Amino acid sequence: MSRIIKNIVITPVAFHDMPLLNSVGVHEPFALRSIIEIITDSTYGLGESYGDSAHLARLEKAAEGIKGLSVYDTNAIYQVCIDSLIGDTSTGGDGMAGMVTTASVVDKVFSPFEVACLDIQGKIAGLPVSDLLGGRVRDSVQYSAYLFYKWAGHPGQPDDEYGEALDPEGIVKQAKKIIDEYGFKAIKLKGGVYPPAQEVEAIKALHAAFPGVPLRLDPNAAWTVETSNWVAQELDGIVEYLEDPAPEIEGMAAVAKTASMPLATNMAVVAFSHLPPSVAQDAVQVILSDHHFWGGLRKSQTLAAICAIWNMRLSMHSNSHLGISLAAMTHLASAAPNLDYACDTHWPWKLREEDVIVDGALKWADGGVVVPTAPGLGIELDRKKLALLHQQYLDCGMTKRDDTTYMKKFRPEFSPHIPRW
Ligand SMILES: O=C([O-])C(=O)C[C@H](O)[C@@H](O)C(=O)[O-]
């Protein structure tokens, strides 16, 4: 099979999303993604990334330089990504509505190309990507029930299948529905939406309803150090970790001094350059890896090794995503021995039928995804579905994720400033 990259096709897509609340606003009716196909003479490989227009333009520019390289030469591909960004003055395109702005742009651009190259490398070798990453240490990767406060439906539209969840009862009901369907064995609540006492009450209600199930609360840095300390005291012995209670490495370090539980982050430490200052201050004890902004699967393994050296634990962050990302996340987590927390996924929040891959390759069982064993990522592109979601992208008119502007349409007084409490 040929190893030379003949062509790269980048297709922006949109899929339906539910009105999930967070510290910067509310999810819009559609989530955007980019689907990356690397094509050789004999096969193709898949990657998935953010769909904001600024990011798409960067991917397109890098793709021009990557054509003609070998799928094994990911060092050269990384250099192309660096070079393609020289003089790039565009802003935004982080895909996370302003929540994570300090990740490495090069790593974000490189990531989907690396995943697609690994997909092809696996197909050439006749091996699953997990084997290229050192072999799977688990046959199934556990994910957590990722709960959100949410409106019943998007304003002006009928209620969605999950309905409203604006108080502890609503959150417990949501947890029951998600767990009934997927069998998740850990629960994360997205906070930073209501005053902390209300969110503490919701966690306590989950603790009562699901005794012994590991819990996490993530307010996306919406609290001051003082407020975080109060929450940490209230949730002592109840949460397995507290995620991004306060902003920045310094805020996390100050909370970590007194909090009894580990602190986790996907906001304060999101690039390799953030690790030394964080380690020096013991600011975070759990890094939420995310191959989309840590530079792909192999660099995420480097992150895993650094965590092991410095006695930090590893979990995994997610954003609204489709099946290519889920496959990549699953291969990575299966081959990272110290990634032993249940990973985050937004999977339950998308419509089952909306995806770009052929059905059946990714199997959910008992709160986890069975690691595919077919060559490469073990998934195939469904071109009909891809065309449908691309048309949806064109029709919806969205060009970037902007939870804040959408929220202000309905709550003009809303302000996303942090820390808020
Ligand atoms: O753990 C996190 O911070 C996230 O999952 C970030 C996401 O953007 C989440 O807040 C969301 O989807 O609203």
Ligand SMILES: [Mg+2]
């Ligand atoms: Mg988080």
